[in-house]
Amino acid sequence: MNYAGRMNSFVLKGENVFDAIHAYHQMNGITHLEFNYPEHIVGYDLEEIKKEMGDLKVNGFAVRWRDRKFLNGNFTNPNPDIRKEAIQYCKDAADTCRELGGSVLTVWLENDGFDYSFQMNYAKMWKRMIDAFREVADYAPDMKISIEYKPFEERNFALLDSAGMVMYMLDEIDRENVGCTLDFCHMLMKHDNPSYGLALAAEKKKLFGLHMNDGYGWQDSGLIFGSVSIPQAAEFIYYLKKYKYDGVVFFDTFPIREEAKLECQANIDAFEKIYNLIDTIGMDKFDEVVSRQDGISAQSLILEMIR
Numbered sequence: 001m002n003y004a005g006r007m008n009s010f011v012l013k014g015e016n017v018f019d020a021i022h023a024y025h026q027m028n029g030i031t032h033l034e035f036n037y038p039e040h041i042v043g044y045d046l047e048e049i050k051k052e053m054g055d056l057k058v059n060g061f062a063v064r065w066r067d068r069k070f071l072n073g074n075f076t077n078p079n080p081d082i083r084k085e086a087i088q089y090c091k092d093a094a095d096t097c098r099e100l101g102g103s104v105l106t107v108w109l110e111n112d113g114f115d116y117s118f119q120m121n122y123a124k125m126w127k128r129m130i131d132a133f134r135e136v137a138d139y140a141p142d143m144k145i146s147i148e149y150k151p152f153e154e155r156n157f158a159l160l161d162s163a164g165m166v167m168y169m170l171d172e173i174d175r176e177n178v179g180c181t182l183d184f185c186h187m188l189m190k191h192d193n194p195s196y197g198l199a200l201a202a203e204k205k206k207l208f209g210l211h212m213n214d215g216y217g218w219q220d221s222g223l224i225f226g227s228v229s230i231p232q233a234a235e236f237i238y239y240l241k242k243y244k245y246d247g248v249v250f251f252d253t254f255p256i257r258e259e260a261k262l263e264c265q266a267n268i269d270a271f272e273k274i275y276n277l278i279d280t281i282g283m284d285k286f287d288e289v290v291s292r293q294d295g296i297s298a299q300s301l302i303l304e305m306i307r
């Protein structure tokens with residue numbers, strides 16, 4: 001399996017991008033890097049980054065519009081100049097990402113949402129998002145443009161707030177190189193069962209990325225994968241295997257109090273452990289239980305895993 005960790009687990013503790021890459025080299029299992037753009041790239045020398053990367057590959061960039069001018073919207077900002085700039089961030093990110101050998105641009109529209117009734121014309125904003133995604137997709141047809149949804153935060157309501165809404169949006173955008181990244185915690189926040197969204201996206205060949213983590217569902221907890229929701233984590237991995245997911249497993253977790261390197265390794269270890277448990281029991285057994293549509297058999301399979 002291909003694994004990547006969250007750069008900010010190190011950077012937000014006062015280390016820099018090079019320190020993070022250095023730590024990944026010392027871990028067991030990290031194969032890829034994932035950068036936030038522009039924060040982890042602008043101000044750094046690309047050649048220096050390439051040198052530090054060594055045998056690690058770049059999976060992709062996540063676009064982050066940190067400037068306060070984007071607070072009223074990224075792709076749906078009422079100011080056309082700011083909308084244009086938001087799209088330009090994506091184009092610049094695609095160009096730099098390609099230069100580092102990456103191929104996935106993760107787009108989480110943190111400000112495209114609303115807080116009040118009568119605050120926006122929904123159909124018009126929906127159309128703006130379609131147009132913006134098409135513009136980015138057509139600008140970089142060799143890149144995978146991947147939509148990451150989150151139900152709320154920063155806005156009280158996000159426009160792309162669920163797996164179903166993203167699938168609908170992907171249909172409307174109608175571009176082969178636009179797909180989705182599923183964040184396990186975000187799915188729990190929405191009460192979207194993670195595997196349901198995974199299966200629908202994978203069926204349409206639209207599963208471009210994963211953000212693995214865990215939580216209790218009422219906030220973006222960013223806890224270690226497999227720490228809270230083992231049955232759902234196992235079901236998720238079962239479907240990843242079933243659909244032969246060959247992308248990168250990125251751990252989007254927040255080790256605020258934990259040591260960043262140990263926490264990242266704990267994610268990889270949990271994923272590997274559950275992955276191997278499924279292999280030990282055998283995919284056929286899982287297929288057979290799923291085909292029964294029976295709660296008691298499903299629960300007994302979960303107990304078999306922790307036996």
Ligand SMILES: [Mn+2]
Binds near residue numbers: 148183211
């Ligand atoms: Mn995420």
